Amino acid sequence: MGESLNVWELIAGATTAVQLVMLTLMSASVTSWVMIIQRWMVLSGAEKSMFGFEKRFWSGMDLSQLFREGSSQQKDNKPTGGMENIFRAGFKEFMRLRQQGGIDSEVIMGGAQRAMRVAYSREEEKLEKNLTFLATVGSVTPYIGLFGTVIGIMNSFISLASQSQASLQVVAPGIAEALIATAMGLFAAIPAVVAYNRYSSRVESITNNYSTFAEEFSSILHRQLYSNPGKQA
Amino acid sequence: MIRAVTAFNGYPVSVFFAVLLHGLIFGALFYMQRANTEVIDIVRPPVVKALLVAENPQARNEELQRQQAQRVADQRRAEQRRQEQARQEQQRREEQQRREAEQRAQAEQQRRTEAERQQAEQRRQAQLQKERQEQQQREAQQRRQQELAAQQEAARQEQLRQEQAQREAAASAAAAELARTDAELVTAYSAVIHDLVQQNWSRPPSARNGMVAVLRIQMVPTGDILNVEVVQSSGDYAFDRAAETAVLKVRRFSELQGMDIRLFERNFRTFLLTFRPQDLLN
Numbered sequence: 276m277g278e279s280l281n282v283w284e285l286i287a288g289a290t291t292a293v294q295l296v297m298l299t300l301m302s303a304s305v306t307s308w309v310m311i312i313q314r315w316m317v318l319s320g321a322e323k324s325m326f327g328f329e330k331r332f333w334s335g336m337d338l339s340q341l342f343r344e345g346s347s348q349q350k351d352n353k354p355t356g357g358m359e360n361i362f363r364a365g366f367k368e369f370m371r372l373r374q375q376g377g378i379d380s381e382v383i384m385g386g387a388q389r390a391m392r393v394a395y396s397r398e399e400e401k402l403e404k405n406l407t408f409l410a411t412v413g414s415v416t417p418y419i420g421l422f423g424t425v426i427g428i429m430n431s432f433i434s435l436a437s438q439s440q441a442s443l444q445v446v447a448p449g450i451a452e453a454l455i456a457t458a459m460g461l462f463a464a465i466p467a468v469v470a471y472n473r474y475s476s477r478v479e480s481i482t483n484n485y486s487t488f489a490e491e492f493s494s495i496l497h498r499q500l501y502s503n504p505g506k507q508a
Numbered sequence: 509m510i511r512a513v514t515a516f517n518g519y520p521v522s523v524f525f526a527v528l529l530h531g532l533i534f535g536a537l538f539y540m541q542r543a544n545t546e547v548i549d550i551v552r553p554p555v556v557k558a559l560l561v562a563e564n565p566q567a568r569n570e571e572l573q574r575q576q577a578q579r580v581a582d583q584r585r586a587e588q589r590r591q592e593q594a595r596q597e598q599q600r601r602e603e604q605q606r607r608e609a610e611q612r613a614q615a616e617q618q619r620r621t622e623a624e625r626q627q628a629e630q631r632r633q634a635q636l637q638k639e640r641q642e643q644q645q646r647e648a649q650q651r652r653q654q655e656l657a658a659q660q661e662a663a664r665q666e667q668l669r670q671e672q673a674q675r676e677a678a679a680s681a682a683a684a685e686l687a688r689t690d691a692e693l694v695t696a697y698s699a700v701i702h703d704l705v706q707q708n709w710s711r712p713p714s715a716r717n718g719m720v721a722v723l724r725i726q727m728v729p730t731g732d733i734l735n736v737e738v739v740q741s742s743g744d745y746a747f748d749r750a751a752e753t754a755v756l757k758v759r760r761f762s763e764l765q766g767m768d769i770r771l772f773e774r775n776f777r778t779f780l781l782t783f784r785p786q787d788l789l790n
Contacts, residue, residue, distance in 0.1 A: 304530065305526050316521070
């Protein structure tokens, strides 16, 4: 062992199967980190817009004005937050049904609630997108790394069989090279698992907030519908 | 800023940061690896270096054999040179003898011409002695002729001797040539034998560097091994047995079948084979 072992030389000298495994793990790691960062930005943005909208909503502002502000924001190509989308879907449906006239208040309430449920599930889907990928990376990459290690150790033992004098120096580079695959698998898996757990709990808290808001908003609509029934007539 | 981050759902920014993160991590790994390299250099045990020195016992044997053949050839050349010198010495001696004989003859001739002059004076003084003198002259002439013939004979014999010497030199050169090709053949056959035995030789774990076992092997011209016996034991019974088994396993050196019978009788009817483990670590 004249020159010391270098990780890069080991990777370059690995067998094709092990190199393929390493490449797969590397791309899985990069992709999972892309997801982690992107999800982090999406969830932070959702939380921020949610708190901002709640503040505006409970400030006592007129609901139709709030709706108009959202419309002008969408016209400026600025997307509205998740909670605002739920509000807009419910309010739009409510106003439309109410303006048609002669419709039972129960039906109006049912229509608004249905529209809000649809918007809610759409928002939930937006938040949970790609989280399954993180879960997959977290659970599968250790096995891929293990597979590469087994292949590498197998190869090094096969080459050991053709040696007349078996020494540790013959096996050591092969095993070290094989273990790199396991290390890379764990390297990809650990952040993915941590991020998945963290993000799914965040998504859950955000969606809880959404559903609470939807309930509150529908109670407001309900109150509005029955406090001045004369407007209906 | 917010708009840039949220454009395309924030994917470009995410990709940028993810790649940056991996680059940082691998860069740190690389840096640590280089720092580790130096440490490893310092603690490297000297035993590891010794491992790299791989000596091929077969190559060493071949080298030894080549040296021996070289030595034999040198001796033969020296012998030849000595013979050549002796022959030249002889030639020089003969040459000297011949030259001395010539000088003697010249002196004789001078003496004779002086005698003639004296005879001429005597002829004037006494005519009676003339006949006798003439006879003497004739005799002298005869002697001179005889001497001349003798000289010619000597020259001829000298030439003959030289020719014979040349013939002898040529013959010895041819013999040397033959011996050299023989030596090469013997070396080649020995290498074959060594190869085959080495392939069948499994060293016991008790083998150590410096152990030497010498085996005497008896063969017949078909290459079959008649008998193997340990002439010099290595001191380790298992090692001796392993060496013996290696030869017996070969059973037959079929490569030796086409060999010249004269060579075989001289070199391979009975020969010694030395076993020594040179490439072991301990």
